[in-house]
Amino acid sequence: MATKVIMPKMGYDMEQGKIVRWMKNEGDPVQRGEDIAEIETEKVNIAIQAYGDGVLRKKLAAEGDTVPVGELIGIIGTPDEAIDVAALQAQGPEAGEIAEGAVGAGEGREAVPVTAPAGPQALAVAEGTPAAPGGSEPGRPAEAPPERRLKVTPLAARLAAEKGVDLRQVQGTGPGGRITRDDILQAAERPAAPPPPAAAPAPAPTAGVSVQLSPMRQAIARRMTQSKREAPHFYVTIEIAMGEAMRVRAMLNEVADEASRVSVNDLVLKAVARALQDHHEFNAPLLHDRLEQKAAINL
Incomplete structure (x- = not known):
């Protein structure tokens, strides 16, 4: 049958x-x-x-x-x-x-990828039984490695905050490894490690790209639209430091004619356009079940 x-x-x-x-x-x-x-x-x-x-x-x-x-x-x-x-x-x-609905792995839950090697600890967790450290004494719960607890004097902590010193990178020389004022001063005098190079932004598409959304993303899009349409919203207003931007605006307007003067709105539009260049995936309307990524940035 x-x-x-x-x-x-x-x-x-x-x-x-x-x-x-x-x-x-x-x-x-x-x-x-x-x-x-x-x-x-x-x-x-x-x-x-x-x-x-x-x-x-x-x-x-x-x-x-x-x-x-x-x-x-x-x-x-x-x-x-x-x-x-x-x-x-x-x-x-x-x-x-x-x-x-005869389901397989997950029973309705998403599977989580595991990148660690499947050693005794991983196998024991997968089977739902506790494992002992190093594979010995089965049945004994594995203990996580203890985290380093920072010992620092109040003065050293305040000084570290003022000088931007990361306490996790300071080796204390006081009793019991306590971080002292002198440790902070020495750390502040050392040249800071160069920051890692910023990741290059993904190149913007040379032509429009149509991306098919998964059912999950489609559901998220519908719920977000419904929330925007039906739920009351609370909008947050914040202040930002515009000193440097206003200085550049004044400098440009000194040499610009009346028709070419730069407004604060112009600076905001420039910042938005630049952000869309670096994050072109946001330059995309949702059309039915597809995300239409635009190549051009139009103001």
Whole structure:
């Protein structure tokens, strides 16, 4: 008897899901409980599992397709079994199929990538059992390495704040390693390490780029728009230091004619345009389910 693969319902408000990839091809053997496809919802990416044994006879949705909850996306059966796709589609999902939605890794939660090597500690955490440091004494909780506790006199702490000295970089010479006033003064006299070079901004696209949003990003965009439209907002006003900008403005206006004088608004527009040059991903309106990144910066 053929086994249906349907789009499961992974949450109360889930209405559709996207086929990210099929893990099985038509004709591949399938075992009950085996991951056969990965789907994407507005909240998670997760694998769905087979309800029965056999081979994957039909894939009724392609990778990238968005499918309503409960719709038939695949059929599992025996190699020589006659498959009536129309009849299976007409049956609709059986009781429990949509609600349970045979899910694989994560059970509705996003998988977190692990970059550390899978040593005894990692394996023990993955299995939910405590591990001992260095792999000895199983069952004993692992202890985190103690953090260095700074010992500093009040005068030294105040002096460090005044001179911009990072206390974490100072080796105390007082009793018990306490940081003293002299330690701060010596640290302040040492030349500061050169700051790391700033990362070069990503090059702006030479032409407009259309970026397809994932279902999760689409949901975020809808909620943000809804919040802006319906929720009351509180706007924060702050003061910024414009002394240098006003000095440059005065210098430019000394040599400019009346029609070319620079206003404060001009300076703000210049700063915004420069920011969009460095962060061109913000120069993009949202059109339906796509982000349209613009090449030109228009004022």
